[in-house]
Amino acid sequence: MGSASSVLTQYDIEEVEEHCDHLFTQQEIVSLYERFCQLDKNAKGFISADEFLSVPEFALNPLSHRLLKMVDGLNFKDFVAFLSAFSSKATLPQKIEIIFKVYDTDCDGKVTFSDLIEVLHDLTGPFMSDKQRAEVLSQLLHEAGYTRESSLLFDDFIKILDSPGLKMEVEVPVD
Protein backbone atom coordinates (compact mmCIF):
# COMPACT_ATOMS: atom_id res chain seq x y z
CA MET A 1 0.00 0.00 0.00
CA GLY A 2 2.96 2.36 -0.22
CA SER A 3 3.64 4.94 2.44
CA ALA A 4 0.12 5.34 3.85
CA SER A 5 -0.15 2.20 5.95
CA SER A 6 3.29 2.64 7.42
CA VAL A 7 1.99 5.74 9.19
CA LEU A 8 -1.25 4.08 10.22
CA THR A 9 -0.62 1.21 12.62
CA GLN A 10 -2.79 -1.85 13.11
CA TYR A 11 -3.90 -0.40 16.47
CA ASP A 12 -4.99 2.80 14.77
CA ILE A 13 -6.97 0.89 12.16
CA GLU A 14 -8.74 -1.16 14.82
CA GLU A 15 -9.55 1.96 16.83
CA VAL A 16 -11.08 3.64 13.80
CA GLU A 17 -12.97 0.48 12.96
CA GLU A 18 -14.39 0.44 16.49
CA HIS A 19 -15.31 4.12 16.25
CA CYS A 20 -17.31 3.63 13.06
CA ASP A 21 -19.11 0.55 14.45
CA HIS A 22 -17.41 -1.79 11.98
CA LEU A 23 -19.25 -0.27 9.03
CA PHE A 24 -16.05 -0.16 7.05
CA THR A 25 -13.60 -3.00 6.61
CA GLN A 26 -9.96 -2.55 7.55
CA GLN A 27 -8.98 -2.39 3.89
CA GLU A 28 -11.52 0.37 3.29
CA ILE A 29 -10.15 2.29 6.27
CA VAL A 30 -6.64 2.12 4.82
CA SER A 31 -7.95 3.42 1.47
CA LEU A 32 -9.84 6.19 3.23
CA TYR A 33 -6.64 7.13 5.04
CA GLU A 34 -4.79 7.44 1.75
CA ARG A 35 -7.59 9.65 0.48
CA PHE A 36 -7.55 11.71 3.67
CA CYS A 37 -3.82 12.32 3.31
CA GLN A 38 -4.29 13.20 -0.34
CA LEU A 39 -6.87 15.87 0.50
CA ASP A 40 -5.05 17.12 3.61
CA LYS A 41 -2.25 18.73 1.65
CA ASN A 42 -0.01 19.91 4.47
CA ALA A 43 -0.57 17.06 6.91
CA LYS A 44 -2.43 19.15 9.49
CA GLY A 45 -4.48 16.18 10.68
CA PHE A 46 -7.75 17.55 9.31
CA ILE A 47 -9.08 18.67 5.94
CA SER A 48 -10.00 22.34 5.65
CA ALA A 49 -13.09 23.63 3.85
CA ASP A 50 -10.89 25.01 1.11
CA GLU A 51 -9.31 21.63 0.49
CA PHE A 52 -12.73 19.99 0.20
CA LEU A 53 -13.81 22.64 -2.25
CA SER A 54 -10.73 22.01 -4.38
CA VAL A 55 -12.46 18.79 -5.49
CA PRO A 56 -14.55 20.15 -8.38
CA GLU A 57 -17.14 17.35 -8.20
CA PHE A 58 -17.80 18.28 -4.57
CA ALA A 59 -17.76 22.03 -5.11
CA LEU A 60 -20.44 21.93 -7.76
CA ASN A 61 -22.83 19.84 -5.64
CA PRO A 62 -25.83 21.96 -4.56
CA LEU A 63 -25.68 20.67 -0.98
CA SER A 64 -21.92 20.86 -0.61
CA HIS A 65 -21.90 23.74 1.87
CA ARG A 66 -24.29 21.88 4.18
CA LEU A 67 -22.13 18.76 4.18
CA LEU A 68 -19.06 20.95 4.54
CA LYS A 69 -20.36 22.24 7.87
CA MET A 70 -20.58 18.67 9.09
CA VAL A 71 -17.22 17.48 7.80
CA ASP A 72 -14.96 20.53 8.00
CA GLY A 73 -12.06 20.18 10.39
CA LEU A 74 -12.75 16.59 11.39
CA ASN A 75 -9.82 14.36 12.26
CA PHE A 76 -9.48 11.04 10.49
CA LYS A 77 -11.46 9.02 13.04
CA ASP A 78 -14.47 11.35 12.89
CA PHE A 79 -14.11 11.63 9.12
CA VAL A 80 -14.55 7.87 8.81
CA ALA A 81 -17.42 7.93 11.32
CA PHE A 82 -19.17 10.57 9.22
CA LEU A 83 -18.72 8.60 6.00
CA SER A 84 -19.88 5.38 7.67
CA ALA A 85 -23.50 6.40 7.09
CA PHE A 86 -22.74 5.97 3.39
CA SER A 87 -21.37 2.47 3.77
CA SER A 88 -23.38 -0.39 2.29
CA LYS A 89 -23.60 -1.93 5.74
CA ALA A 90 -25.21 1.13 7.34
CA THR A 91 -28.80 0.74 8.53
CA LEU A 92 -31.68 2.80 7.21
CA PRO A 93 -32.04 4.87 10.41
CA GLN A 94 -28.34 5.77 10.21
CA LYS A 95 -28.78 7.05 6.67
CA ILE A 96 -31.93 8.94 7.55
CA GLU A 97 -30.07 10.50 10.47
CA ILE A 98 -27.61 12.18 8.11
CA ILE A 99 -30.44 13.45 5.94
CA PHE A 100 -32.17 14.81 9.04
CA LYS A 101 -28.97 16.56 10.16
CA VAL A 102 -28.60 18.19 6.73
CA TYR A 103 -32.09 19.65 7.07
CA ASP A 104 -31.85 20.56 10.75
CA THR A 105 -29.37 23.42 10.45
CA ASP A 106 -29.84 24.72 13.99
CA CYS A 107 -29.53 21.23 15.48
CA ASP A 108 -32.59 21.56 17.70
CA GLY A 109 -34.05 18.20 16.67
CA LYS A 110 -36.88 19.83 14.70
CA VAL A 111 -37.18 20.49 10.98
CA THR A 112 -39.48 23.43 10.34
CA PHE A 113 -41.14 24.64 7.15
CA SER A 114 -38.39 27.22 6.61
CA ASP A 115 -35.70 24.51 6.93
CA LEU A 116 -37.47 22.54 4.18
CA ILE A 117 -37.72 25.61 1.97
CA GLU A 118 -34.03 26.36 2.40
CA VAL A 119 -32.90 22.93 1.28
CA LEU A 120 -35.31 22.98 -1.65
CA HIS A 121 -33.86 26.36 -2.55
CA ASP A 122 -30.34 24.87 -2.58
CA LEU A 123 -31.51 22.07 -4.84
CA THR A 124 -33.44 24.20 -7.33
CA GLY A 125 -31.52 27.49 -7.29
CA PRO A 126 -32.97 30.23 -9.48
CA PHE A 127 -35.10 27.81 -11.49
CA MET A 128 -38.11 27.89 -9.18
CA SER A 129 -39.61 30.97 -7.55
CA ASP A 130 -40.02 31.21 -3.77
CA LYS A 131 -43.77 31.16 -4.28
CA GLN A 132 -43.58 27.92 -6.27
CA ARG A 133 -41.41 26.27 -3.65
CA ALA A 134 -43.74 27.30 -0.80
CA GLU A 135 -46.75 26.09 -2.75
CA VAL A 136 -45.27 22.69 -3.61
CA LEU A 137 -44.12 22.07 -0.07
CA SER A 138 -47.40 23.16 1.53
CA GLN A 139 -49.33 20.97 -0.81
CA LEU A 140 -47.17 17.91 -0.23
CA LEU A 141 -47.14 18.42 3.54
CA HIS A 142 -50.94 18.61 3.53
CA GLU A 143 -51.22 15.42 1.54
CA ALA A 144 -48.93 13.65 3.98
CA GLY A 145 -50.97 14.82 6.94
CA TYR A 146 -48.84 17.71 8.15
CA THR A 147 -49.25 21.47 8.05
CA ARG A 148 -46.94 24.43 7.38
CA GLU A 149 -46.68 25.01 11.09
CA SER A 150 -45.70 21.45 12.01
CA SER A 151 -42.11 20.70 12.89
CA LEU A 152 -40.92 17.34 11.63
CA LEU A 153 -39.01 15.19 14.07
CA PHE A 154 -36.60 12.37 13.35
CA ASP A 155 -39.38 9.78 13.72
CA ASP A 156 -41.46 11.65 11.14
CA PHE A 157 -38.55 11.42 8.73
CA ILE A 158 -38.29 7.69 9.33
CA LYS A 159 -42.02 7.32 8.65
CA ILE A 160 -41.90 9.35 5.44
CA LEU A 161 -38.69 7.94 3.99
CA ASP A 162 -39.14 4.37 5.12
CA SER A 163 -40.87 2.87 2.13
CA PRO A 164 -39.59 1.79 -0.26
CA GLY A 165 -36.26 2.44 1.46
CA LEU A 166 -33.27 4.55 0.63
CA LYS A 167 -30.23 3.91 -1.49
CA MET A 168 -27.36 6.02 -0.27
CA GLU A 169 -24.09 4.18 -0.69
CA VAL A 170 -20.60 5.11 -1.63
CA GLU A 171 -17.99 2.63 -2.74
CA VAL A 172 -14.54 3.03 -1.28
CA PRO A 173 -11.98 2.11 -3.96
CA VAL A 174 -9.67 -0.54 -2.61
CA ASP A 175 -6.41 -1.05 -4.52
Added chain:
Amino acid sequence: MSKLNKSSSELDLDRPNIEDYLPSGSLQDSHPKLRLRDLLDISPTLTEAAGAIVDDSFTRCFKSNPPEPWNWNVYLFPLWCLGVVVRYGVLFPLRAIVLTTGWIIFLSCYFPVHFLLKGHDKLRKRLERSLVELICSFFVASWTGVVRYHGPRPSMRPKQVFVANHTSMIDFIILEQMTAFAVIMQKHPGWVGLLQSTILESLGCIWFNRSESKDREIVARKLREHVNGADNNPLLIFPEGTCVNNHYTVMFKKGAFELGCTVCPIAIKYNKIFVDAFWNSRKQSFTTHLLQLMTSWAVVCDVWYLEPQNLKPGETPIEFAERVRNIISVRAGLKKVPWDGYLKYSRPSPKLRELKQQSFAESVLRHLEQK
Protein backbone atom coordinates in the same frame (compact mmCIF):
# COMPACT_ATOMS: atom_id res chain seq x y z
CA MET B 1 -13.77 35.93 -30.65
CA SER B 2 -16.16 37.45 -28.12
CA LYS B 3 -15.99 34.33 -25.95
CA LEU B 4 -12.34 35.09 -25.23
CA ASN B 5 -13.36 38.13 -23.21
CA LYS B 6 -14.12 35.95 -20.23
CA SER B 7 -11.47 35.44 -17.58
CA SER B 8 -9.54 32.25 -17.78
CA SER B 9 -11.04 30.98 -14.54
CA GLU B 10 -14.57 30.81 -15.96
CA LEU B 11 -15.75 27.78 -17.91
CA ASP B 12 -17.63 28.45 -21.12
CA LEU B 13 -21.31 27.71 -21.17
CA ASP B 14 -21.13 25.67 -24.34
CA ARG B 15 -18.73 23.09 -22.95
CA PRO B 16 -19.57 19.50 -23.85
CA ASN B 17 -22.37 18.46 -21.59
CA ILE B 18 -20.91 17.40 -18.24
CA GLU B 19 -24.28 15.84 -17.47
CA ASP B 20 -23.25 13.10 -19.88
CA TYR B 21 -20.32 12.23 -17.65
CA LEU B 22 -21.76 12.81 -14.18
CA PRO B 23 -24.90 11.30 -12.67
CA SER B 24 -27.78 13.74 -12.40
CA GLY B 25 -30.01 14.06 -9.37
CA SER B 26 -33.56 14.14 -10.65
CA LEU B 27 -36.70 12.42 -9.41
CA GLN B 28 -37.69 8.90 -10.29
CA ASP B 29 -40.08 8.79 -13.19
CA SER B 30 -41.77 5.58 -12.04
CA HIS B 31 -44.09 7.44 -9.62
CA PRO B 32 -46.01 10.00 -11.64
CA LYS B 33 -47.57 11.57 -8.54
CA LEU B 34 -45.28 13.80 -6.52
CA ARG B 35 -45.13 12.91 -2.83
CA LEU B 36 -43.49 14.55 0.18
CA ARG B 37 -41.03 11.72 0.22
CA ASP B 38 -39.68 12.65 -3.21
CA LEU B 39 -38.72 16.12 -2.09
CA LEU B 40 -37.41 15.06 1.28
CA ASP B 41 -35.22 12.34 -0.18
CA ILE B 42 -31.97 14.13 -0.89
CA SER B 43 -30.03 10.89 -0.91
CA PRO B 44 -28.93 11.04 -4.59
CA THR B 45 -27.38 14.47 -4.12
CA LEU B 46 -25.77 13.49 -0.82
CA THR B 47 -24.44 10.29 -2.37
CA GLU B 48 -22.77 12.28 -5.14
CA ALA B 49 -21.20 14.66 -2.64
CA ALA B 50 -19.93 11.85 -0.41
CA GLY B 51 -18.73 9.99 -3.50
CA ALA B 52 -16.72 13.03 -4.48
CA ILE B 53 -15.16 13.16 -1.01
CA VAL B 54 -14.15 9.51 -1.20
CA ASP B 55 -12.82 9.50 -4.77
CA ASP B 56 -13.06 11.91 -7.66
CA SER B 57 -11.86 11.79 -11.22
CA PHE B 58 -10.18 15.20 -11.14
CA THR B 59 -7.74 14.47 -8.31
CA ARG B 60 -6.94 11.14 -9.95
CA CYS B 61 -5.55 13.00 -12.97
CA PHE B 62 -2.77 14.52 -10.94
CA LYS B 63 -1.91 11.63 -8.68
CA SER B 64 1.50 10.11 -9.20
CA ASN B 65 1.31 6.53 -8.02
CA PRO B 66 4.58 5.57 -6.35
CA PRO B 67 6.01 2.40 -7.86
CA GLU B 68 5.74 -0.81 -5.86
CA PRO B 69 9.02 -1.37 -4.01
CA TRP B 70 10.69 -4.54 -5.22
CA ASN B 71 13.84 -4.49 -3.15
CA TRP B 72 12.35 -6.17 -0.12
CA ASN B 73 14.40 -9.26 0.42
CA VAL B 74 17.95 -10.46 1.08
CA TYR B 75 19.23 -10.79 -2.46
CA LEU B 76 17.17 -8.09 -4.17
CA PHE B 77 18.16 -5.37 -1.74
CA PRO B 78 21.94 -5.54 -2.44
CA LEU B 79 21.12 -5.61 -6.16
CA TRP B 80 19.05 -2.50 -5.74
CA CYS B 81 21.87 -0.82 -3.77
CA LEU B 82 24.27 -1.68 -6.55
CA GLY B 83 21.81 -0.15 -8.97
CA VAL B 84 21.71 3.05 -6.92
CA VAL B 85 25.50 3.23 -6.90
CA VAL B 86 25.65 2.76 -10.67
CA ARG B 87 22.90 5.29 -11.33
CA TYR B 88 24.19 8.03 -9.07
CA GLY B 89 27.91 7.29 -9.23
CA VAL B 90 28.46 6.26 -12.84
CA LEU B 91 25.51 7.16 -15.04
CA PHE B 92 24.73 10.54 -13.54
CA PRO B 93 28.25 12.00 -13.89
CA LEU B 94 28.50 10.61 -17.43
CA ARG B 95 25.16 12.13 -18.34
CA ALA B 96 26.07 15.45 -16.75
CA ILE B 97 29.23 15.50 -18.85
CA VAL B 98 27.26 14.70 -22.01
CA LEU B 99 24.77 17.45 -21.25
CA THR B 100 27.48 19.99 -20.47
CA THR B 101 29.30 19.12 -23.69
CA GLY B 102 26.07 19.55 -25.56
CA TRP B 103 25.48 22.97 -24.02
CA ILE B 104 29.02 24.10 -24.82
CA ILE B 105 28.68 23.05 -28.46
CA PHE B 106 25.24 24.59 -28.69
CA LEU B 107 26.09 27.93 -27.13
CA SER B 108 29.35 28.28 -29.03
CA CYS B 109 27.53 27.74 -32.32
CA TYR B 110 24.27 29.45 -31.54
CA PHE B 111 25.44 32.93 -30.59
CA PRO B 112 27.80 33.38 -33.55
CA VAL B 113 25.07 32.18 -35.92
CA HIS B 114 22.48 34.40 -34.28
CA PHE B 115 24.52 37.57 -34.40
CA LEU B 116 26.80 37.15 -37.40
CA LEU B 117 24.15 35.91 -39.80
CA LYS B 118 21.68 38.70 -38.98
CA GLY B 119 21.33 39.61 -42.62
CA HIS B 120 20.87 36.08 -43.99
CA ASP B 121 17.57 35.21 -42.31
CA LYS B 122 16.77 32.00 -44.15
CA LEU B 123 20.14 30.44 -43.48
CA ARG B 124 20.19 31.69 -39.92
CA LYS B 125 16.78 30.24 -39.15
CA ARG B 126 17.71 26.89 -40.66
CA LEU B 127 20.90 26.70 -38.61
CA GLU B 128 19.12 27.78 -35.43
CA ARG B 129 16.49 25.10 -35.94
CA SER B 130 19.15 22.42 -36.38
CA LEU B 131 20.99 23.64 -33.31
CA VAL B 132 17.85 23.54 -31.15
CA GLU B 133 17.12 20.04 -32.40
CA LEU B 134 20.69 19.17 -31.47
CA ILE B 135 20.55 20.44 -27.89
CA CYS B 136 17.25 18.64 -27.39
CA SER B 137 18.87 15.42 -28.57
CA PHE B 138 21.57 16.00 -25.99
CA PHE B 139 18.89 16.44 -23.32
CA VAL B 140 17.16 13.26 -24.34
CA ALA B 141 20.50 11.43 -24.31
CA SER B 142 21.14 12.72 -20.81
CA TRP B 143 18.19 10.74 -19.52
CA THR B 144 18.90 7.80 -21.81
CA GLY B 145 15.66 8.52 -23.55
CA VAL B 146 14.26 5.65 -25.57
CA VAL B 147 11.74 7.36 -27.80
CA ARG B 148 9.89 5.56 -30.55
CA TYR B 149 8.33 7.79 -33.15
CA HIS B 150 5.45 6.45 -35.19
CA GLY B 151 3.86 8.11 -38.16
CA PRO B 152 5.01 10.67 -40.70
CA ARG B 153 7.31 13.45 -39.48
CA PRO B 154 5.65 16.87 -39.17
CA SER B 155 6.02 19.00 -42.24
CA MET B 156 6.58 22.73 -42.42
CA ARG B 157 3.44 24.12 -43.99
CA PRO B 158 1.42 27.16 -43.12
CA LYS B 159 -2.12 26.86 -41.74
CA GLN B 160 -1.42 23.92 -39.53
CA VAL B 161 -1.08 23.47 -35.81
CA PHE B 162 0.11 20.51 -33.74
CA VAL B 163 -1.58 19.48 -30.51
CA ALA B 164 -0.39 16.94 -27.98
CA ASN B 165 -1.30 15.65 -24.54
CA HIS B 166 0.88 17.06 -21.76
CA THR B 167 2.69 15.18 -19.02
CA SER B 168 5.79 17.21 -18.32
CA MET B 169 7.87 19.93 -19.89
CA ILE B 170 10.06 17.17 -21.32
CA ASP B 171 7.23 16.51 -23.81
CA PHE B 172 8.41 19.61 -25.56
CA ILE B 173 12.05 18.47 -25.59
CA ILE B 174 11.17 15.02 -26.88
CA LEU B 175 9.12 16.45 -29.74
CA GLU B 176 11.62 19.22 -30.39
CA GLN B 177 14.51 16.85 -31.07
CA MET B 178 12.66 15.63 -34.17
CA THR B 179 11.23 18.94 -35.40
CA ALA B 180 11.94 22.47 -34.26
CA PHE B 181 8.46 23.48 -33.19
CA ALA B 182 7.44 26.87 -31.94
CA VAL B 183 5.53 26.25 -28.80
CA ILE B 184 3.12 28.26 -26.69
CA MET B 185 4.15 28.08 -23.06
CA GLN B 186 3.62 29.61 -19.67
CA LYS B 187 6.48 31.96 -18.84
CA HIS B 188 8.53 30.38 -16.06
CA PRO B 189 10.90 31.94 -13.56
CA GLY B 190 14.54 31.00 -13.08
CA TRP B 191 16.89 29.49 -15.61
CA VAL B 192 14.01 28.09 -17.64
CA GLY B 193 12.66 31.61 -18.10
CA LEU B 194 16.08 32.76 -19.24
CA LEU B 195 16.18 30.04 -21.87
CA GLN B 196 12.68 30.97 -22.90
CA SER B 197 13.49 34.62 -23.45
CA THR B 198 16.66 34.02 -25.41
CA ILE B 199 16.75 30.84 -27.40
CA LEU B 200 13.12 29.82 -27.62
CA GLU B 201 12.17 33.35 -28.60
CA SER B 202 14.12 32.95 -31.82
CA LEU B 203 12.07 29.88 -32.70
CA GLY B 204 8.95 31.97 -32.65
CA CYS B 205 7.60 30.71 -29.32
CA ILE B 206 4.63 32.50 -27.82
CA TRP B 207 4.24 33.20 -24.10
CA PHE B 208 1.10 33.42 -22.05
CA ASN B 209 0.29 34.23 -18.51
CA ARG B 210 -2.43 32.15 -16.88
CA SER B 211 -3.38 34.80 -14.37
CA GLU B 212 -3.94 37.58 -16.91
CA SER B 213 -7.48 37.65 -18.23
CA LYS B 214 -6.78 40.07 -21.09
CA ASP B 215 -3.96 37.78 -22.10
CA ARG B 216 -6.23 35.40 -23.99
CA GLU B 217 -7.08 37.90 -26.70
CA ILE B 218 -3.46 38.90 -27.22
CA VAL B 219 -2.35 35.28 -27.37
CA ALA B 220 -5.14 34.34 -29.78
CA ARG B 221 -4.06 37.12 -32.09
CA LYS B 222 -0.40 36.03 -31.94
CA LEU B 223 -1.43 32.45 -32.69
CA ARG B 224 -3.32 33.50 -35.79
CA GLU B 225 -0.43 35.60 -37.03
CA HIS B 226 2.03 32.78 -36.52
CA VAL B 227 -0.10 30.17 -38.23
CA ASN B 228 -0.66 32.32 -41.27
CA GLY B 229 3.04 33.08 -41.77
CA ALA B 230 4.62 30.79 -44.34
CA ASP B 231 8.09 30.72 -42.96
CA ASN B 232 7.32 30.23 -39.30
CA ASN B 233 8.17 27.05 -37.47
CA PRO B 234 5.24 24.65 -37.03
CA LEU B 235 3.26 25.60 -33.95
CA LEU B 236 2.87 23.14 -31.08
CA ILE B 237 0.13 23.60 -28.52
CA PHE B 238 -0.70 21.59 -25.41
CA PRO B 239 -4.44 22.23 -25.17
CA GLU B 240 -4.82 20.67 -21.73
CA GLY B 241 -3.11 23.74 -20.30
CA THR B 242 -1.47 21.81 -17.49
CA CYS B 243 0.55 18.66 -16.85
CA VAL B 244 -1.54 15.52 -16.33
CA ASN B 245 -0.27 12.18 -15.06
CA ASN B 246 -0.35 10.33 -18.42
CA HIS B 247 -3.25 8.08 -17.41
CA TYR B 248 -6.00 10.60 -18.10
CA THR B 249 -6.68 13.56 -20.35
CA VAL B 250 -8.47 16.66 -19.13
CA MET B 251 -10.57 18.84 -21.40
CA PHE B 252 -8.84 20.55 -24.28
CA LYS B 253 -9.03 24.31 -24.44
CA LYS B 254 -10.62 25.40 -27.66
CA GLY B 255 -8.05 28.11 -28.53
CA ALA B 256 -6.06 25.81 -30.82
CA PHE B 257 -9.19 24.64 -32.61
CA GLU B 258 -10.66 27.93 -33.68
CA LEU B 259 -7.70 29.19 -35.71
CA GLY B 260 -9.26 28.01 -38.94
CA CYS B 261 -6.47 25.61 -39.83
CA THR B 262 -5.63 21.93 -39.85
CA VAL B 263 -4.95 20.33 -36.50
CA CYS B 264 -2.41 17.51 -36.38
CA PRO B 265 -2.75 15.44 -33.21
CA ILE B 266 0.28 13.95 -31.48
CA ALA B 267 -0.13 11.32 -28.78
CA ILE B 268 2.62 10.76 -26.19
CA LYS B 269 2.66 7.82 -23.81
CA TYR B 270 5.40 7.23 -21.29
CA ASN B 271 6.33 3.82 -20.04
CA LYS B 272 6.70 3.94 -16.27
CA ILE B 273 8.99 0.93 -16.15
CA PHE B 274 12.04 2.88 -15.00
CA VAL B 275 10.73 6.26 -14.03
CA ASP B 276 7.45 8.14 -13.92
CA ALA B 277 7.85 11.13 -16.21
CA PHE B 278 4.83 13.01 -14.82
CA TRP B 279 5.95 16.43 -13.61
CA ASN B 280 3.83 17.40 -10.62
CA SER B 281 4.70 21.10 -10.66
CA ARG B 282 3.23 21.54 -7.19
CA LYS B 283 5.55 18.97 -5.69
CA GLN B 284 8.81 19.44 -7.61
CA SER B 285 10.66 22.21 -9.36
CA PHE B 286 11.68 21.52 -12.92
CA THR B 287 15.31 21.21 -11.87
CA THR B 288 14.47 18.50 -9.33
CA HIS B 289 12.37 16.77 -11.96
CA LEU B 290 15.27 16.78 -14.44
CA LEU B 291 17.66 15.47 -11.80
CA GLN B 292 15.23 12.69 -11.01
CA LEU B 293 15.19 11.73 -14.67
CA MET B 294 18.96 11.90 -14.95
CA THR B 295 19.43 9.52 -12.02
CA SER B 296 17.07 6.84 -13.29
CA TRP B 297 17.85 4.12 -15.77
CA ALA B 298 15.95 5.42 -18.77
CA VAL B 299 12.94 7.39 -19.95
CA VAL B 300 10.90 5.27 -22.32
CA CYS B 301 8.10 6.65 -24.40
CA ASP B 302 6.11 6.37 -27.59
CA VAL B 303 5.17 9.29 -29.80
CA TRP B 304 2.49 8.90 -32.46
CA TYR B 305 2.02 11.51 -35.14
CA LEU B 306 -1.64 11.07 -36.07
CA GLU B 307 -3.71 11.96 -39.09
CA PRO B 308 -4.36 15.70 -39.53
CA GLN B 309 -7.93 16.73 -38.73
CA ASN B 310 -10.06 19.56 -40.00
CA LEU B 311 -13.17 21.21 -38.62
CA LYS B 312 -16.14 19.28 -40.00
CA PRO B 313 -19.08 21.27 -41.41
CA GLY B 314 -21.49 22.08 -38.61
CA GLU B 315 -18.98 21.23 -35.88
CA THR B 316 -18.23 23.79 -33.19
CA PRO B 317 -14.59 24.33 -32.08
CA ILE B 318 -15.43 22.67 -28.77
CA GLU B 319 -16.78 19.56 -30.48
CA PHE B 320 -13.70 19.56 -32.70
CA ALA B 321 -11.46 19.77 -29.61
CA GLU B 322 -13.31 16.86 -28.00
CA ARG B 323 -13.02 14.78 -31.16
CA VAL B 324 -9.26 15.34 -31.35
CA ARG B 325 -8.95 14.62 -27.61
CA ASN B 326 -10.72 11.35 -28.22
CA ILE B 327 -8.33 10.46 -31.06
CA ILE B 328 -5.29 11.18 -28.88
CA SER B 329 -6.71 9.42 -25.80
CA VAL B 330 -7.55 6.27 -27.73
CA ARG B 331 -4.11 6.11 -29.34
CA ALA B 332 -2.21 6.62 -26.10
CA GLY B 333 -4.57 4.55 -23.96
CA LEU B 334 -5.67 7.42 -21.72
CA LYS B 335 -9.04 7.87 -20.01
CA LYS B 336 -10.97 11.06 -20.56
CA VAL B 337 -12.34 13.15 -17.73
CA PRO B 338 -14.74 16.06 -18.15
CA TRP B 339 -12.75 18.58 -16.15
CA ASP B 340 -10.89 21.72 -17.15
CA GLY B 341 -7.23 21.50 -16.16
CA TYR B 342 -7.34 25.03 -14.78
CA LEU B 343 -9.58 23.78 -11.93
CA LYS B 344 -6.23 23.06 -10.29
CA TYR B 345 -5.99 26.80 -9.72
CA SER B 346 -9.62 27.89 -9.39
CA ARG B 347 -13.13 26.80 -8.40
CA PRO B 348 -15.62 25.43 -10.91
CA SER B 349 -17.97 27.91 -12.49
CA PRO B 350 -21.34 28.29 -10.72
CA LYS B 351 -22.97 27.44 -14.07
CA LEU B 352 -22.20 23.76 -13.51
CA ARG B 353 -24.06 23.75 -10.21
CA GLU B 354 -26.92 25.60 -11.91
CA LEU B 355 -27.19 22.85 -14.51
CA LYS B 356 -27.92 20.37 -11.73
CA GLN B 357 -30.37 22.73 -10.05
CA GLN B 358 -32.14 23.32 -13.32
CA SER B 359 -32.51 19.60 -14.02
CA PHE B 360 -33.98 18.99 -10.56
CA ALA B 361 -36.32 22.00 -10.68
CA GLU B 362 -37.63 21.04 -14.09
CA SER B 363 -38.29 17.49 -12.94
CA VAL B 364 -40.28 18.74 -9.91
CA LEU B 365 -42.32 21.11 -12.05
CA ARG B 366 -42.94 18.41 -14.61
CA HIS B 367 -44.28 16.01 -11.97
CA LEU B 368 -46.45 18.80 -10.61
CA GLU B 369 -48.07 19.33 -13.97
CA GLN B 370 -49.05 15.69 -14.12
CA LYS B 371 -51.55 16.07 -11.27
